[in-house]
Amino acid sequence: MTSEFILEMSQISKTFPGVKALQEVQLNVRKGTVHSLMGENGAGKSTLMKILIGIHPADSGGQILFKGNPVTIHSTNDALGMGISMIHQELSPVPFMTISENIFLGRESTYGKSFWVNDKEMNQRTEELLNQLEISLDPKMLMKDLSIANTQMVEIAKAISYNSELIIMDEPTSAITEKEVKHLFKIIRGLKDKGVSIIYISHKMDEIFKISDDITIFRDGQYIGTKHVDELDTNKLISMMVGRELKEMFPKEHAEIGDILLEAKNLSRKGFFSNISFNVRKGEILGFAGLMGAGRTEVMESIFGITKLDEGEIFIHGNKVNIRHPKDAIGHKMALLTEDRKLTGCFLPLSVRDNIAIASMDKYTTSGFINPKKINTECAEASIKLNVKTPSMEQLIKNLSGGNQQKVLVARWLQTDPEILIVDEPTRGIDVGAKAEIHRLLCQLAKAGKAVIMISSELPEVLGMSDRVVVMHNGKITGEVKRDEATQERVMELAIG
Amino acid sequence: MKSESIVEKKNNEQFKAMLNIFMKKYAILLIFIVMVIILSILSPAFLRPRNIMNVFRQISIIAVIAMGVTFIIITGGIDLSSGSVVALVAVVAASLAHPNQFPLIFAIIGGMLVGALTGCISGTIVTKQKIPAFIATLGMMIVARGAALIYSDGRPITNFTPSFDFISGGYIFGIPTPIYILALVTVVSHILLKHTKFGKYVYAIGGNSNAALVSGINSTRVVIMVYTYAGLLTGLAGVMLASRLSAGQPTAGVGYELDAIAAATIGGVSHSGGIGTIFGTIVGALIIGVLNNGLDLLNVSAYWQQIIKGVIIVGAVIMDKRKNR
Known part of the structure; x- marks a missing residue:
């Protein structure tokens, strides 16, 4: 057949x-x-x-x-x-190799069976290929150019x-x-x-x-x-x-929504996002929806001082702030739970305790010296509060499961006592149980009067957790929907642009 | 009967797990102890107090350098300049130690400050210019050697005030002074690394520099401080060397940087950053010292000693990789 x-x-x-x-x-x-x-x-x-x-x-x-x-x-x-x-x-x-070397990487033409590379033949074949596709580039150009x-x-x-x-x-x-x-x-x-x-x-x-x-x-x-x-x-x-049924339950609790805590006005960073304006209030969970690469993470990184803004202003409690380094952001009581746990979150060779303590070391030190009792008890309390499953505080974080690592990182930021909590894909790649715990925690934090900004690519999560949803597409905000108006279809439409 | 065997099995497993943890933590110490036992059987002279003090005296200069190098490697860097800086410091300190010129403390402090300055420069280049530490300190290695030769006009600087000899040649309560210096440096370095905010940041930067940034750590400042501290200790080592040689030798210290890196590496300091202890580095330095001394006592040729040392360094790292898997 x-x-x-x-x-x-x-x-x-x-x-x-x-x-x-x-x-x-x-x-x-x-x-x-x-x-x-x-x-x-x-x-x-x-x-x-x-x-x-x-x-x-x-x-x-x-x-x-x-x-x-x-x-x-x-x-x-x-x-x-x-x-x-x-x-x-x-x-x-491979940036410092030519177009033809890149195309024939790993299967270079050689003179007979020798190991001498036949550049001439490769360039010629590349030229034919590019001509055939009507791409006018010289095969000998370097990829980096x-x-x-x-x-x-x-x-x-x-x-x-x-x-x-x-x-x-x-x-x-x-x-x-x-x-x-x-x-x-x-x-x-x-x-x-x-x-x-x-x-x-x-x-x-x-x-x-x-x-x-x-x-x-x-x-x-x-x-x-x-x-x-x-x-x-x-x-x-x-x-x-x-078209799924929204059967997953989110522990959304009613929170008193108060004054504007953080306001962003016309934020732009060339090549990543432009004209981003939004605000988030006390007690509110503001969702950021969009497809991967829409620029949501990049906006938050700039707000947090990791990358530089080209334009725009940020206000906290109505006062203009100048954030040039994450330590400034932390000083303004902001916290950023990053998207990539391994790359920008965990200190893999360090213990659970040190991973929790690292962003709030001033709390446990007097003139630079660590108070061992304080750091041990406070971090242990934080770990218990978030239900981190670890045999001891000395355990290296690399030996924990993804969900527990994530809880450790949340604990790290709660130790800094933030008012504005930015969480980027807070439940990606973690098990259902840990996911529910993190959802519950975010709702409790909102209820306690914090402002939460949540980037999530999971529609049910964004819809189930947020009071308002900002949708981004291709570096721009394409819309903002209130909780009662937000449907999967509506948000997806805006996300697709 | 059956349940007993289960309990036994469980105990057995617990024992194995504990042994495993112990081995991971103290494998290097165990190797050291085994080496000491073998050497003391092979050569009765080995365990004599005089010989043991000799070992410590011999490793003291390298070990003091290695303490600072440990900090640098934990941040994910490297320092190739230690040997040349030792020479530069030695000639400067020697020139400040002529009789009836300045108080002795000038020579010591002056030498250490020169060392700290070189470290500060390397650290600044590494962080502000974002140049790999290998290259920045390679440059410093060459420049410091040249500076030592210029400063001394290529000749050893001698004629010290007699008390300068005390730094490396003296005894306090029958124990050589360099051992006190090494002990002091070890304790201070250990406290800095384990019990201060600075130390935690050192581990954090080496463990994950991106996460360190997000956590609000000013990596630039911490890394410059690390190189400066390492330079300060290298300066101290330079003073010790001038005192031991009774001369500021502009050509001295060749290869010291590699010995210091070797000590840290054998001691389990990971070149991928974020892992290492002062305790490990001391044991690493002792292993090198005991090996040199033991092989000498056993009349093993200096040529073979080189081969054995090289194999042990690489072997230590292979073992380290295995246990971290």
Whole structure:
């Protein structure tokens, strides 16, 4: 039976420690078509693609048929060998090598079987490739001298150079301009004509409708459905993406909403966000919704003094403040629970106690010397209060589970006694129990009169926890919705821009 | 019967877990003790008090440098300039120690200040210019050597006031002065690292510099202070060396930086930052000292000693990697 499908994935599941990322999902891609994957952040699109190209192994029980034959893919090389290549969302050029060296990285042309690299042949082949794609760049240019858009185009050329029959494009247009998108679409149509199939991942609705033949929708690690593009419109698509019942319970408590604590006016940072204005009041939880890369994290980093603002003013208690370093922000009673626990949160080689104490050392020291009794008891109390599961305070934080690490970091910030608490994806990658505890805590903090700003890419969380939701798209605020007006559809519409 | 065996098994497991923790914490000390036992069996002269004091005296200069280097490595940096700075300090201190010129304390303080200044410069370059410590201190290593040669005109500076000899050659209650100096530096460094806010910040910066920034730590200031403190101790080591050699030798101290780094590394100070103790570094320095001394007593050739030392340094790091897995 020769199938009309080039790729048939069925019953694919993937479990990460504590999280079921994919539950028996399927994906069937027809030969010579563009097949788009849609879903919110964390719906499972990227995980599925990583399974397909051999970065993650799937749980047992699933099956992948490529060109009708069952295959097992253990590595990216396996995938490339079969004719599957991927353009990753995050580009990884080698900056001080030329375009042709980058394209042929790991499979350089050589003179015969020797180890002398044949630069001439590589440059020539690259030139042919670029000409064919109508990209006017010199193969001998260094990658570091290319614009992001051109870097992206080179990545696309690289993926095509493998002569793959199936190319996965993960957000290929996130960094390029309208004109280049048109160019890319032309390339995609050319590939289609040659019988190449494309799996296309993007959050941009207009693109999806313009380029796709079929669309498969995922939600919360589950397969929702596959539709021909003619059967869908934006509204239908959004409702399939977000159409879950909001059955999860959030411990939202009534809190007295008071005066404005923090106000941001026209904040801009070139290349990241512009014209950001919002305020948050005492007792309020202000949600920040949007897709990944919308610029929410960058705004908060600038407010906290990690990066410099180009323009804009920040007011706390109505007074203009000048925050140039996080220590200034902490001085103004702000706290920032960062998005990436490992990268900007935990001190992995240090103990639970030191991880809790580090942002409020002045409390435990007299003229620089630590009061061991004070630091031990206060940190132990904080850890007990947040229900951190650790055998001792001396335990290294790297030995704790993600949820417990997160609780330690929350404890760290509560020790600084903040009035304004910014939490960035506070429950990402942690188990359900710890998640509920953190939700409860945030509500209690609001009730105690703190202002909470919560960035979250999980719609139910944002809707369930926030009093107001600010939605960002592409570095700009696209809307603000009150709690009683906020629906998944409304927020998703604004997030898509 | 059956339940007893379960209890036994559980005890056994607990014992194993405790042993594991103990081994992780004190593996390096254990190695040291084993070395001492083997050497004392092989050579009866080894355990004589005179010999033991000799070992301490020999390691004192390197160990004082290694205390400061420990701070630097914990922040994730390195210091290649210690050996040259020792020479620079030695000639400066020697020139301040001529008889009937200044009080002796001038030579000591002056030498230490010169050391601190070099550290302060290196630390400033590392933080403000964001130059890798390897390169910044490589530059300082070459510059300090040149400065030592210029200052001394390339010749040893001699003619000290006799009391200057006391720093490295004297005895208090029958114990050599350098041992007191080393003990003092060790205690101060340990307190600084373990019992002050500064020390916690040192670990935090090396453990995760991004998180340190978010936590409001002024890393620039802390790192400059770390290099300055290390320079101060290197300065003290330079004074000790001038006293021991009875001369400010502009060509002295070659390779000291590597010995100091080796002591810290054997002692479990991690070059990826955030991990290490003063206790470990002292044991590391002792291991090197005992090894040198023991191999000498056993008449092992100096050439073979080099090979053994090199193997032990790399072996220590391999072991460290394993236990941290």
